[in-house]
Amino acid sequence: MVRAHAGAASDRPAQIAHVLLGIGWILFSWTLVTDLLLRLPLLLAGVGNPLRSRLVAVVLAVTTVALAVWGHLEARRVPRVRRVDIPIQRPSGDADGPTIGVLTDTHFDSFKTPAWSRGVVAALNALDPDVVVHAGELAGGSVAQRRAQSEALADGTRLAAAAQPENVTGTPINLTQERLVAHADVEPAKAALLSLLDKARTTDRGH
Incomplete structure:
Protein backbone atom coordinates (compact mmCIF):
# COMPACT_ATOMS: atom_id res chain seq x y z
CA MET A 1 0.00 0.00 0.00
CA ARG A 77 -18.58 -3.97 -15.91
CA VAL A 78 -19.91 -0.83 -17.54
CA PRO A 79 -22.15 0.78 -14.89
CA ARG A 80 -25.89 0.59 -15.32
CA VAL A 81 -27.58 3.72 -16.59
CA ARG A 82 -30.13 5.17 -14.20
CA ARG A 83 -32.65 7.66 -15.54
CA VAL A 84 -34.20 10.14 -13.12
CA ASP A 85 -36.79 12.81 -13.87
CA ILE A 86 -36.11 15.96 -11.85
CA PRO A 87 -38.97 18.48 -11.72
CA ILE A 88 -37.63 22.05 -11.71
CA GLN A 89 -39.82 25.11 -11.64
CA ARG A 90 -38.97 27.49 -14.47
CA PRO A 91 -40.41 30.81 -15.58
CA SER A 92 -40.96 29.33 -19.04
CA GLY A 93 -41.62 25.89 -20.40
CA ASP A 94 -39.47 26.46 -23.46
CA ALA A 95 -36.41 25.02 -21.71
CA ASP A 96 -38.25 21.98 -20.41
CA GLY A 97 -36.97 18.51 -21.14
CA PRO A 98 -33.16 18.69 -21.45
CA THR A 99 -31.23 15.49 -20.79
CA ILE A 100 -28.24 15.90 -18.49
CA GLY A 101 -25.78 13.03 -18.46
CA VAL A 102 -23.85 12.75 -15.19
CA LEU A 103 -20.66 10.74 -14.78
CA THR A 104 -19.83 10.32 -11.11
CA ASP A 105 -16.52 9.24 -9.66
CA THR A 106 -14.93 7.65 -12.71
CA HIS A 107 -11.72 7.66 -10.63
CA PHE A 108 -9.63 6.20 -13.42
CA ASP A 109 -7.03 3.98 -11.80
CA SER A 110 -4.91 0.91 -12.43
CA PHE A 111 -7.98 -1.35 -12.68
CA LYS A 112 -9.97 0.62 -15.26
CA THR A 113 -8.98 -0.12 -18.84
CA PRO A 114 -9.38 2.15 -21.89
CA ALA A 115 -12.02 -0.29 -23.17
CA TRP A 116 -14.03 0.22 -19.95
CA SER A 117 -13.78 3.98 -20.37
CA ARG A 118 -14.97 3.81 -23.96
CA GLY A 119 -17.88 1.59 -22.92
CA VAL A 120 -18.95 4.09 -20.25
CA VAL A 121 -18.81 7.01 -22.68
CA ALA A 122 -20.66 5.01 -25.35
CA ALA A 123 -23.47 4.18 -22.90
CA LEU A 124 -23.69 7.84 -21.94
CA ASN A 125 -23.66 9.11 -25.51
CA ALA A 126 -26.41 6.61 -26.40
CA LEU A 127 -28.72 8.73 -24.24
CA ASP A 128 -28.06 11.68 -26.58
CA PRO A 129 -27.65 14.07 -23.65
CA ASP A 130 -27.88 17.83 -24.10
CA VAL A 131 -25.20 18.34 -21.46
CA VAL A 132 -22.64 15.99 -19.92
CA VAL A 133 -21.40 16.69 -16.40
CA HIS A 134 -18.56 14.96 -14.59
CA ALA A 135 -19.02 14.97 -10.82
CA GLY A 136 -16.76 13.45 -8.22
CA GLU A 137 -13.25 12.11 -8.63
CA LEU A 138 -11.87 12.13 -12.15
CA ALA A 139 -8.66 10.09 -11.95
CA GLY A 140 -6.14 8.81 -9.47
CA GLY A 141 -2.56 9.13 -10.62
CA SER A 142 -0.51 11.28 -12.94
CA VAL A 143 -1.61 12.45 -16.38
CA ALA A 144 0.87 10.05 -17.97
CA GLN A 145 -0.61 7.12 -16.01
CA ARG A 146 -4.25 7.91 -16.70
CA ARG A 147 -4.37 9.47 -20.17
CA ALA A 148 -5.24 6.18 -21.89
CA GLN A 149 -8.19 5.60 -19.57
CA SER A 150 -9.50 9.17 -19.48
CA GLU A 151 -9.07 10.27 -23.08
CA ALA A 152 -12.39 8.63 -23.99
CA LEU A 153 -14.13 11.47 -22.14
CA ALA A 154 -13.29 13.76 -25.05
CA ASP A 155 -15.63 11.76 -27.28
CA GLY A 156 -18.92 13.63 -27.33
CA THR A 157 -18.40 15.46 -24.06
CA ARG A 158 -20.17 18.81 -24.15
CA LEU A 159 -19.44 19.98 -20.65
CA ALA A 160 -17.41 18.88 -17.66
CA ALA A 161 -17.93 20.09 -14.11
CA ALA A 162 -15.47 20.28 -11.26
CA ALA A 163 -14.41 17.19 -9.37
CA GLN A 164 -15.63 16.82 -5.80
CA PRO A 165 -12.25 16.56 -4.01
CA GLU A 166 -11.17 19.91 -5.43
CA ASN A 167 -14.34 21.50 -4.06
CA VAL A 168 -13.87 19.95 -0.63
CA THR A 169 -10.23 20.92 -0.29
CA GLY A 170 -10.67 24.38 -1.75
CA THR A 171 -8.39 23.79 -4.73
CA PRO A 172 -9.21 26.44 -7.36
CA ILE A 173 -11.56 25.05 -9.95
CA ASN A 174 -9.52 26.50 -12.80
CA LEU A 175 -6.83 24.00 -11.73
CA THR A 176 -9.45 21.25 -12.03
CA GLN A 177 -10.16 22.48 -15.54
CA GLU A 178 -6.47 22.23 -16.37
CA ARG A 179 -6.39 18.66 -15.02
CA LEU A 180 -9.47 17.73 -17.00
CA VAL A 181 -8.04 19.12 -20.21
CA ALA A 182 -4.72 17.37 -19.55
CA HIS A 183 -6.23 14.00 -18.58
CA ALA A 184 -9.00 13.72 -21.12
CA ASP A 185 -7.99 15.99 -24.01
CA VAL A 186 -11.27 17.85 -23.51
CA GLU A 187 -11.16 21.13 -25.38
CA PRO A 188 -10.99 24.14 -23.04
CA ALA A 189 -14.22 25.48 -24.55
CA LYS A 190 -16.07 22.36 -23.45
CA ALA A 191 -15.01 22.95 -19.87
CA ALA A 192 -15.84 26.64 -19.92
CA LEU A 193 -18.44 26.37 -17.16
CA LEU A 194 -15.69 25.72 -14.67
CA SER A 195 -14.77 29.40 -14.69
CA LEU A 196 -18.36 30.21 -13.73
CA LEU A 197 -18.36 27.62 -10.96
CA ASP A 198 -15.14 29.11 -9.61
CA LYS A 199 -16.96 32.33 -8.74
CA ALA A 200 -19.45 30.42 -6.61
CA ARG A 201 -16.90 28.18 -4.92
CA THR A 202 -16.38 28.35 -1.20
CA THR A 203 -12.99 27.58 0.30
CA ASP A 204 -14.51 26.27 3.55
CA ARG A 205 -13.61 22.62 3.94
CA GLY A 206 -16.62 20.35 3.65
CA HIS A 207 -18.75 22.76 1.57
Whole structure:
Protein backbone atom coordinates (compact mmCIF):
# COMPACT_ATOMS: atom_id res chain seq x y z
CA MET A 1 0.00 0.00 0.00
CA VAL A 2 2.89 2.35 0.74
CA ARG A 3 4.49 1.65 -2.63
CA ALA A 4 1.12 2.11 -4.32
CA HIS A 5 0.38 5.57 -2.94
CA ALA A 6 3.60 7.12 -1.66
CA GLY A 7 6.16 8.85 -3.81
CA ALA A 8 6.19 7.55 -7.38
CA ALA A 9 2.91 5.64 -7.32
CA SER A 10 2.98 2.30 -9.11
CA ASP A 11 -0.01 0.50 -10.60
CA ARG A 12 1.06 -3.09 -9.91
CA PRO A 13 1.54 -2.65 -6.14
CA ALA A 14 -1.75 -0.74 -6.06
CA GLN A 15 -3.59 -3.62 -7.71
CA ILE A 16 -2.10 -6.20 -5.36
CA ALA A 17 -2.69 -4.06 -2.27
CA HIS A 18 -6.30 -3.23 -3.09
CA VAL A 19 -7.19 -6.83 -3.95
CA LEU A 20 -5.68 -8.07 -0.69
CA LEU A 21 -7.41 -5.28 1.23
CA GLY A 22 -10.78 -6.16 -0.28
CA ILE A 23 -10.38 -9.87 0.39
CA GLY A 24 -9.20 -9.11 3.93
CA TRP A 25 -12.32 -7.07 4.68
CA ILE A 26 -14.57 -9.81 3.29
CA LEU A 27 -12.83 -12.40 5.45
CA PHE A 28 -13.02 -10.18 8.53
CA SER A 29 -16.69 -9.29 8.21
CA TRP A 30 -17.88 -12.76 7.20
CA THR A 31 -15.84 -14.43 9.92
CA LEU A 32 -18.00 -12.50 12.38
CA VAL A 33 -21.17 -13.39 10.47
CA THR A 34 -20.41 -17.10 10.22
CA ASP A 35 -19.41 -17.23 13.89
CA LEU A 36 -22.75 -15.71 14.86
CA LEU A 37 -25.02 -17.47 12.38
CA LEU A 38 -23.27 -20.83 11.98
CA ARG A 39 -20.60 -21.60 14.55
CA LEU A 40 -22.75 -20.64 17.53
CA PRO A 41 -25.84 -22.62 16.38
CA LEU A 42 -23.65 -25.65 15.64
CA LEU A 43 -22.14 -25.36 19.11
CA LEU A 44 -25.57 -25.15 20.71
CA ALA A 45 -26.69 -28.11 18.60
CA GLY A 46 -23.88 -30.20 20.02
CA VAL A 47 -21.77 -30.47 16.87
CA GLY A 48 -18.21 -30.93 18.06
CA ASN A 49 -14.83 -30.15 16.61
CA PRO A 50 -13.19 -30.68 14.23
CA LEU A 51 -16.43 -31.05 12.24
CA ARG A 52 -17.85 -27.72 13.46
CA SER A 53 -14.74 -25.75 12.54
CA ARG A 54 -14.45 -27.48 9.18
CA LEU A 55 -18.05 -26.68 8.28
CA VAL A 56 -17.56 -23.03 9.21
CA ALA A 57 -14.28 -22.85 7.29
CA VAL A 58 -15.86 -24.28 4.13
CA VAL A 59 -18.82 -21.88 4.27
CA LEU A 60 -16.47 -18.95 4.94
CA ALA A 61 -14.17 -19.89 2.05
CA VAL A 62 -17.02 -20.34 -0.42
CA THR A 63 -18.65 -17.08 0.64
CA THR A 64 -15.38 -15.15 0.39
CA VAL A 65 -14.58 -16.45 -3.08
CA ALA A 66 -18.13 -15.86 -4.32
CA LEU A 67 -18.28 -12.29 -3.00
CA ALA A 68 -14.79 -11.49 -4.30
CA VAL A 69 -15.62 -12.76 -7.80
CA TRP A 70 -19.00 -11.00 -7.82
CA GLY A 71 -17.44 -7.75 -6.64
CA HIS A 72 -14.72 -7.98 -9.26
CA LEU A 73 -17.23 -8.55 -12.06
CA GLU A 74 -19.45 -5.70 -10.86
CA ALA A 75 -16.50 -3.33 -10.60
CA ARG A 76 -15.24 -4.16 -14.10
CA ARG A 77 -18.58 -3.97 -15.91
CA VAL A 78 -19.91 -0.83 -17.54
CA PRO A 79 -22.15 0.78 -14.89
CA ARG A 80 -25.89 0.59 -15.32
CA VAL A 81 -27.58 3.72 -16.59
CA ARG A 82 -30.13 5.17 -14.20
CA ARG A 83 -32.65 7.66 -15.54
CA VAL A 84 -34.20 10.14 -13.12
CA ASP A 85 -36.79 12.81 -13.87
CA ILE A 86 -36.11 15.96 -11.85
CA PRO A 87 -38.97 18.48 -11.72
CA ILE A 88 -37.63 22.05 -11.71
CA GLN A 89 -39.82 25.11 -11.64
CA ARG A 90 -38.97 27.49 -14.47
CA PRO A 91 -40.41 30.81 -15.58
CA SER A 92 -40.96 29.33 -19.04
CA GLY A 93 -41.62 25.89 -20.40
CA ASP A 94 -39.47 26.46 -23.46
CA ALA A 95 -36.41 25.02 -21.71
CA ASP A 96 -38.25 21.98 -20.41
CA GLY A 97 -36.97 18.51 -21.14
CA PRO A 98 -33.16 18.69 -21.45
CA THR A 99 -31.23 15.49 -20.79
CA ILE A 100 -28.24 15.90 -18.49
CA GLY A 101 -25.78 13.03 -18.46
CA VAL A 102 -23.85 12.75 -15.19
CA LEU A 103 -20.66 10.74 -14.78
CA THR A 104 -19.83 10.32 -11.11
CA ASP A 105 -16.52 9.24 -9.66
CA THR A 106 -14.93 7.65 -12.71
CA HIS A 107 -11.72 7.66 -10.63
CA PHE A 108 -9.63 6.20 -13.42
CA ASP A 109 -7.03 3.98 -11.80
CA SER A 110 -4.91 0.91 -12.43
CA PHE A 111 -7.98 -1.35 -12.68
CA LYS A 112 -9.97 0.62 -15.26
CA THR A 113 -8.98 -0.12 -18.84
CA PRO A 114 -9.38 2.15 -21.89
CA ALA A 115 -12.02 -0.29 -23.17
CA TRP A 116 -14.03 0.22 -19.95
CA SER A 117 -13.78 3.98 -20.37
CA ARG A 118 -14.97 3.81 -23.96
CA GLY A 119 -17.88 1.59 -22.92
CA VAL A 120 -18.95 4.09 -20.25
CA VAL A 121 -18.81 7.01 -22.68
CA ALA A 122 -20.66 5.01 -25.35
CA ALA A 123 -23.47 4.18 -22.90
CA LEU A 124 -23.69 7.84 -21.94
CA ASN A 125 -23.66 9.11 -25.51
CA ALA A 126 -26.41 6.61 -26.40
CA LEU A 127 -28.72 8.73 -24.24
CA ASP A 128 -28.06 11.68 -26.58
CA PRO A 129 -27.65 14.07 -23.65
CA ASP A 130 -27.88 17.83 -24.10
CA VAL A 131 -25.20 18.34 -21.46
CA VAL A 132 -22.64 15.99 -19.92
CA VAL A 133 -21.40 16.69 -16.40
CA HIS A 134 -18.56 14.96 -14.59
CA ALA A 135 -19.02 14.97 -10.82
CA GLY A 136 -16.76 13.45 -8.22
CA GLU A 137 -13.25 12.11 -8.63
CA LEU A 138 -11.87 12.13 -12.15
CA ALA A 139 -8.66 10.09 -11.95
CA GLY A 140 -6.14 8.81 -9.47
CA GLY A 141 -2.56 9.13 -10.62
CA SER A 142 -0.51 11.28 -12.94
CA VAL A 143 -1.61 12.45 -16.38
CA ALA A 144 0.87 10.05 -17.97
CA GLN A 145 -0.61 7.12 -16.01
CA ARG A 146 -4.25 7.91 -16.70
CA ARG A 147 -4.37 9.47 -20.17
CA ALA A 148 -5.24 6.18 -21.89
CA GLN A 149 -8.19 5.60 -19.57
CA SER A 150 -9.50 9.17 -19.48
CA GLU A 151 -9.07 10.27 -23.08
CA ALA A 152 -12.39 8.63 -23.99
CA LEU A 153 -14.13 11.47 -22.14
CA ALA A 154 -13.29 13.76 -25.05
CA ASP A 155 -15.63 11.76 -27.28
CA GLY A 156 -18.92 13.63 -27.33
CA THR A 157 -18.40 15.46 -24.06
CA ARG A 158 -20.17 18.81 -24.15
CA LEU A 159 -19.44 19.98 -20.65
CA ALA A 160 -17.41 18.88 -17.66
CA ALA A 161 -17.93 20.09 -14.11
CA ALA A 162 -15.47 20.28 -11.26
CA ALA A 163 -14.41 17.19 -9.37
CA GLN A 164 -15.63 16.82 -5.80
CA PRO A 165 -12.25 16.56 -4.01
CA GLU A 166 -11.17 19.91 -5.43
CA ASN A 167 -14.34 21.50 -4.06
CA VAL A 168 -13.87 19.95 -0.63
CA THR A 169 -10.23 20.92 -0.29
CA GLY A 170 -10.67 24.38 -1.75
CA THR A 171 -8.39 23.79 -4.73
CA PRO A 172 -9.21 26.44 -7.36
CA ILE A 173 -11.56 25.05 -9.95
CA ASN A 174 -9.52 26.50 -12.80
CA LEU A 175 -6.83 24.00 -11.73
CA THR A 176 -9.45 21.25 -12.03
CA GLN A 177 -10.16 22.48 -15.54
CA GLU A 178 -6.47 22.23 -16.37
CA ARG A 179 -6.39 18.66 -15.02
CA LEU A 180 -9.47 17.73 -17.00
CA VAL A 181 -8.04 19.12 -20.21
CA ALA A 182 -4.72 17.37 -19.55
CA HIS A 183 -6.23 14.00 -18.58
CA ALA A 184 -9.00 13.72 -21.12
CA ASP A 185 -7.99 15.99 -24.01
CA VAL A 186 -11.27 17.85 -23.51
CA GLU A 187 -11.16 21.13 -25.38
CA PRO A 188 -10.99 24.14 -23.04
CA ALA A 189 -14.22 25.48 -24.55
CA LYS A 190 -16.07 22.36 -23.45
CA ALA A 191 -15.01 22.95 -19.87
CA ALA A 192 -15.84 26.64 -19.92
CA LEU A 193 -18.44 26.37 -17.16
CA LEU A 194 -15.69 25.72 -14.67
CA SER A 195 -14.77 29.40 -14.69
CA LEU A 196 -18.36 30.21 -13.73
CA LEU A 197 -18.36 27.62 -10.96
CA ASP A 198 -15.14 29.11 -9.61
CA LYS A 199 -16.96 32.33 -8.74
CA ALA A 200 -19.45 30.42 -6.61
CA ARG A 201 -16.90 28.18 -4.92
CA THR A 202 -16.38 28.35 -1.20
CA THR A 203 -12.99 27.58 0.30
CA ASP A 204 -14.51 26.27 3.55
CA ARG A 205 -13.61 22.62 3.94
CA GLY A 206 -16.62 20.35 3.65
CA HIS A 207 -18.75 22.76 1.57
